[in-house]
Structure formats: C-alpha cells, structure tokens
Amino acid sequence: MTVETAKHRELGLTDAEYELIVEQLGREPNDVELAMFSLLWSEHCAYKHSRKLLRRLPTEGERVVMGPGENAGAVDVGNGYAVAFKVESHNHPSAVEPFQGAATGVGGILRDVFALGARPIAILDSLRFGELDSVRSRHLLDGAVRGIGHYGNSIGVPTVGGEIYFEAPYEHNCLVNAMCVGLAKTGKMVRAAAAGVGNAVVLMGASTGRDGIGGASVLASAELGDGDDAKRPTVQIGDPFEESKLLECCLELLGKGLLVSLQDLGAAGLTSSAGEMASAGGVGIDLDVARVSLREADMEPFEIMVSESQERMLAVVEPARVSEVLAVCEKWQTGAAEIGTVTDSSLIRVLRDGELVGEMPVEALVDGCPLYDLEPAASEVWIYGNRRTLEEGASAEDTLLALLASPSIASKRWAFEQYDCVVGSRTVRRPEAADAAVLQIPEAQIGAIAVSIDGNGRRVACDPYAGTVEAVLECAQNLACVGAEPLGLTNCLNFGNPEKPVPAWQLDQAVSGLADACEQLGVPVVGGNVSLYNEGPEGPIYPTPVVGMVGELPDPAKACGSAFVNEGETIGLLGPFEPSLAGSELAKLRGELDMGLPQPDVAAAATACAAARDAVRAGKLSSAHDVSDGGLACALAECAIAGSIGCRVDLQPLRERGCSPEEALFGEGPGGFLLSGARDELEAIGATLIGETGGDAIELAAGDRSFTVGIDSVEGAWLSLGSQAEHDGA
C-alpha cells in the first residue's frame, strides 16, 4: 500500500473510488487534486448514497421557477415575484460546537437564498436534541438557540417558526436544520451556472482562512509536525455583520444586472462552488489561488481550495463590468478580488501565481463520483430502547400535565423569544400564534405566504414510510389552518449510516413516503438536502425527514390562529383522524414504543385540508389547530391556553369510532383539525361536533377517564420548558 492510497482512505475515499479518479485523470492525483476530489466525492457533496432514491421525488409543477440543483428552489407567487426557499442541515458542526455550528448553519442557508437574487425574509429551524435531563442536551440546546439568534437577529431576518424535539437517540448527534425563505423579482433571479468564455470569476466577501478544512487536514498533517493540527479547527466561525454587508452588496449587484451568475461558498468552499458553476454551465474555470485574500499568508493551495471560511460568494462577471462590481463591493466594505476566468477547456485548473498546481476535468470532479445502490433490510424490532418516565396508574389529568410538560410538546416560547420574529414588517402570524407563520408580501399585491417546517422522527422510526407521509401531511395541515394552499416543498433527510441495512431501509422507505405524499397532494419538491451518518455510540438517530412547505393565501387578515377566540362557540373535529397510541408521546412516556403505525389516508387528509382551508379563507372559523403530538387533549389545552378560554368537550364521537377513552384523549395520528366557530359553519363543512368553548377550565368527558382541569394548571405545565432548559443540576 503506497502513501498515496493511505491518504485517500483517510480522506474518506474507497480504494475503488481512488482507482476511478486515477482512471479519469489518466494519472495519480496530486495533493491539491486529491483534496478536491475527496470533498466533491463525499456523501455531503455527491449524494452518492441518496441520489438514485431522490429521483423518485416529483419535482415539477406549474408554479416551479427553480427546482433541485440550484442554490435553492423557488415558486412563482404572481405579479412578477417568486419565493425561494431551502432547508439545510448543520448537524455535525453543531454537535461539536453548538453556537457556531447553528450560527453558520443559518448563515449558509441565507447565502443559498440570496445567491438566487432573493432577499431573505424568514428563517425557520428544526432542532433535535437528547432528553433534556441530560447536561449535554441542555448545553447543545442553549448553544444552538443562542447561535441561531445571534446570526438571524444580527442580520435582520426574522425567525418565524420551527420545532424542537428531545429524544434519547439524538443525545450524541443533535440535528440543526435551518430553512430560509426569500423573496425575489422573478426577472432579476440568477442561476448558478457559469457562462461566457473569457468572463471574470470574482470572489466576494470575507477573506479565506483555515477554518472548516475538515477531512483534508489529513494532508496538512502529512506535511507538518504533530501538534500542528490545532491550527486547523474544523468548525467554521460565523460573522453575521460580514454576511449582512455581503447580502446587501450581492442584492445591489444583481439589482443592477452586473452579475452573470452567482454561487455561495458552502461545504468544500471554492472547490465545490467553482466545480458546480462550471459543471452547470458546461465550461471550464481557471482559478489563481495567489489572488485570494487570505487570513494566514502561508496557506497551501489545497487549503485555499477547500477552506470553508464563511460569508463568501463566487460570481461570474463580464470583463467590462468588473470595475463596477468592485465599486459596489467597496461601498459595502466587502472584500472582492478577480481570482479567475471562465474557459472553454472543460477543466478546473488551479494555479498559484500562474503556475499550474492542479488540473481536473469538471465532469470527473463534479459528476464522476459513482452512485451507490443501498442494501436495505427492514427492521421488525424496535432498536431504540424505551424508558418509562410516567408512573403507572397515573390519572388522566396527571397524564395530560405530564404530556404538556414533556419538552417536545411544551411551549417553545423560551426558545423563540430569543429570536427576532418581527424585523422586516411582514410577520402577520408570529410563532405559536397559529399553526403556520404568515408573512405578508405587500409589494407583490398577492396577499401572503405561509410557511411551516415539520417532522417527527420517532414516528418515522416506528414506520419510516407512514411517518414520512405524516410529516408532509402535518405541514400541509398547518398551512391549511391559516388558509394557505401549498406551492412547494423542501426537505432535509437526516438519517444514520446508509451503508448499514436498517438506516438504508429507513431512508428508502422515507423517500418513497415523501414522494407518494407529495404526488398525492400535488406539491412539487423544489429542493432539499441529505445528511447521513448521523450516529452516536449507541446507534443511529431516529430517521428524521424534515419537510418545509411554502403556501399562499389571499387575505392574511383572515388567517386563523390556534387560540379559542370567543366563549360559547362550538368546537368541531374535522378530517380522517384515527387516534392510536402507537408511536405517541404517551407511549414514549410509558416506555412502550414499538414498531408500527396505522397507514395514513392521504386522499381523505387532502380533502379535509381543502375544507379547512376554504373555511378559513371565507372567514367562517374562529380558530384552527391541527391535532398533533399528545393527541386531542393536548390540542384542546393548547387552544385554551392560547386564548385563555376553557372548553367542555365530550369525546363520545371518537369512542363510537372504536377508540378507547385513552386513545380518544391522547392518541395520535394525521388528518385531524380542531376547529372552533359557529355551529352551523362547522356542520356545513362536515366537522364532528365535540363541545363548546367557555369558562376557565378544560372539561373532558371520555368515559372512565373523564376529568376537569383548570387552564392555570395546564398552562404551568406547558410553559415549563425554560425552567427545564436552564436547570443547572446533572
């Protein structure tokens, strides 16, 4: 075994992949080339274990302006405007350093969106940690929430929604998925494809340092003595001020039509952005690393090519426009340097002061990585363990209080109050006010958009197909509650090691569930991200597909909130809600989790979504909330707490459908809407009437599990996340 082959293994390439590189180059790669190949042929960049599966997803629709393959997806919202959006993971950096990991996760997804020429108008995030009684989980939660706030607040983009779950399988491998939504004039949007032989390649933004050099540090170690590794921290450091200037600068450049194309620098830095721009444009690019502004003067060419320093963008500019571009960059006090040229060579050539230090065919670098088939094997048994935390024989009232205090169900106010949710003057429905965030778009005169992000990994673990369908339905239901119709979907697939049979099966099933649900709902998938190898010493994380959806609604003033609004109104249940304790929060608290979920009826749920949406749009309802974690009892408590109005509810209609009292109270399943309003309006849309609003208590009749509890008591439990999160003990 030669030194070279040992290096490629340390960089994560298999022997066969290395042989393929040698074959495509016609020679052994040098260190610069090996570093670049190892990153672009990584799972993160090449999607080598997921790309074949992702072909199942429906990606086309009348409203799609940009689909998968661009920096972000985008949908047409009318009157010459488009909404761009994407969700992306930053899991592993956040597990190492949660503040910077989460902050740079936000920074990265913002760049993806403004790279299209869209001004970011909202951030949402989907977070997963271990149980909150673990010191590590509290540390990760605190750091990630601070990091998201630090970046989003400082750059002036509101964080309008999100979700957080706490489950033991995320103890070592937390998830930080950030979604950004941007608004663009469709005619001013720009693609990432490089074009125009002879055009200049301009690197803008922060200078390039050794941060985020990741796996390529193996090469550095080979050249330096032991102990120098400390020079190469692999977690990137974020600077929202730098990005704020870069954002304004890029939007001004695009607004003036000065750029041919634009691409952000994310994973694998210059290597991936130059490679992908060249590949998409069918051209070559020459880059001279000596022209890159550096934080440390002695950086090697490979380090410059793979550095993941944040807040950088790569643009293609016509030679006659370069001076104008540099002038705008100077106005915004953002760095800019012409570092290369678009060529007709179909090669990525790396030079240092004009001397060639690396040369690779674009096609080999970007598209040459082999794609693998998974070898899935279904798991019939529950592999994630169980822990009972609710005492046996707990009363129905105590069970409700325990569920509401469970960190995954409890109000996330402690977290979202650390985020600016109002900057930009668009936020019509703030976090927790409604099931989806609502943002007005006055310049387009199209009403508003609604956004939601969802995904319950535990239920996906119980049944990867059904659980993923449920995630899509939950998102669609959240949009329906504010009167919105889905326009497009983005997703982040967070899974374990795809080379192992069970995570492979989970991934395969989840992608099928995602594809089928989107197909049946008629919602195109316009972009996404895959994060694999999420494992701790005890095994894989819960399989966690996170879906983000954007919808439109004509009149934001009519968007329903979840809170009960008036005393003496009728409460109705709409939709194909078949509650079951399988995979429920209650099953978790009892330590009774096992495989299997009922199969969701997507068509019936879609019908219910349409009925709820139309009723909300027509102003016929007072409140709308989907029935989700913790079942109907928790949903009723949430509506009551939010409105400070109690309710009297009889769950007999569910008992008549065959539910036990416990299933009726706490059972979970997709498709259910909890609505309040005038009796005849609820009857008109086919809702099952279950009670009425009023008083200061929640009275639930469910056979031998009937009880009454004051709003004050349930509110205390529901608002306990902050005290649990800031608890100092072990």
Place this chain on the structure above:
Amino acid sequence: MRWGVLQFPGSCDERDAFHACERTGAEARLVWHEERDLSDLDAVVVPGGFSYGDYLRAGAIARFSPAMEAVAEFATASGPVLGICNGFQVLCEAGLLPGALLLNESLRFTCRQLDLIPADGPIRQGILDESARRPTLSIPAKHGEGRYYAPDEVLDGLEARGQVAYRYAPGQNPNGSARDIAGVRNEAGNVVGLMPHPEHAVDPLTGSTDGLKVFEAVATAGARA
C-alpha cells in the same frame, strides 16, 4: 416635512423605520452613514440593528460615523431625533441622551410584545406629547442589550425633569431596566430614545398600530421646527 433614516452597515430595521415614517404622510429618505448633509431633513431616526456588527459594544462605533456627527449638530439645533433600540444605544454612546444600555438581566436576547406607559412625569414640550394621550402602547421589544442604567442621582434627576419618556408596564420589564425605564429624552425634549420598536407597530396586520403614535408625534414636532 421630510424624515431621514440613518443607514449603517449592519442596520436591520432601517427599511421598517422608513416605511413607518412614510405612514405619517411625510416624505422619507435613507441617510448613508458616510453622509454629513442633513439640511433637507426635518426629523431624523437612528434605527435599530447591529451597526458595524456591534462587536465592541452596542453603538460604540456608530457614534463616530460622519452621519452621527451631523445628527449631533442637528440635535443641538433643536432638530427632532428618534433613536430606536440600537439607535437609542448610539445616542447614549454619543452623549446625546443620558445613561447606558447594558446586557439584559437574563443574558439572553428577548423578543416580546409589551405594553409601554408614556411618561408619568410632567410633560410640557417634549416631542412625545401627542402619544401621551394614550394610556398604554402595545409595541414589540427585541434586544440583547436593553437594560437601561444610570446612577440613582441621575435617575432621580430624569424623573424630576420629566425626561423618562416611557416605562414598561408593571411586571413587563423584559431586561431589568432601572425603574422600568423603556425610553428617555434629553433635557430639551427634542432627542428621544427607546428600546422597544414603534416601527414594528404601525400596521394592524402585524399586530398593532400604537407605534405610529410615536412617529406622528415626532412628525408634528418636525413640522413645527
């Protein structure tokens, strides 16, 4: 009547403030941080955000900008100046308002809709006269460094001279500010700073229109000047 809204690198709420100014029925323009000529303006807003990243200390660098030098001259000539959040911090750093804004008691950024009570002291010629007719104003606050601080004898003086512009309603102080102070004015009454964001309370769709009262009051003062 024409408003100027300062724009520093790192400002976040300048467009929101700009639109709030326009809602008063007056003209408005953005003032780039390198500008010095404010002669066309009748009132100035120093907006919220993180000017120059706020890396040294909130507002500590912005106060040295050419535009802020011009704002100091404008204020000395009795021009109405409204500082919001980071703008309040900048005005304190610049010595145009008394006191300082410290890290929130919770050590966390906090974003919350709050009720503000207009000054309880004697109000004579301050530019917030008009808004004081309302009992409370519902306005969002969002900041990490908003704990108003001044020595006790300075606070006593501010209260005695009616320089406390707004207080947080009882039980709603989000940051540990001394004496629940949310905003103060200078002795002449033409410079006002507050931590909550009236520019985010000018549209019934986004929650409240109470903040418009603050802008309208400043506009009236600007038109008078």
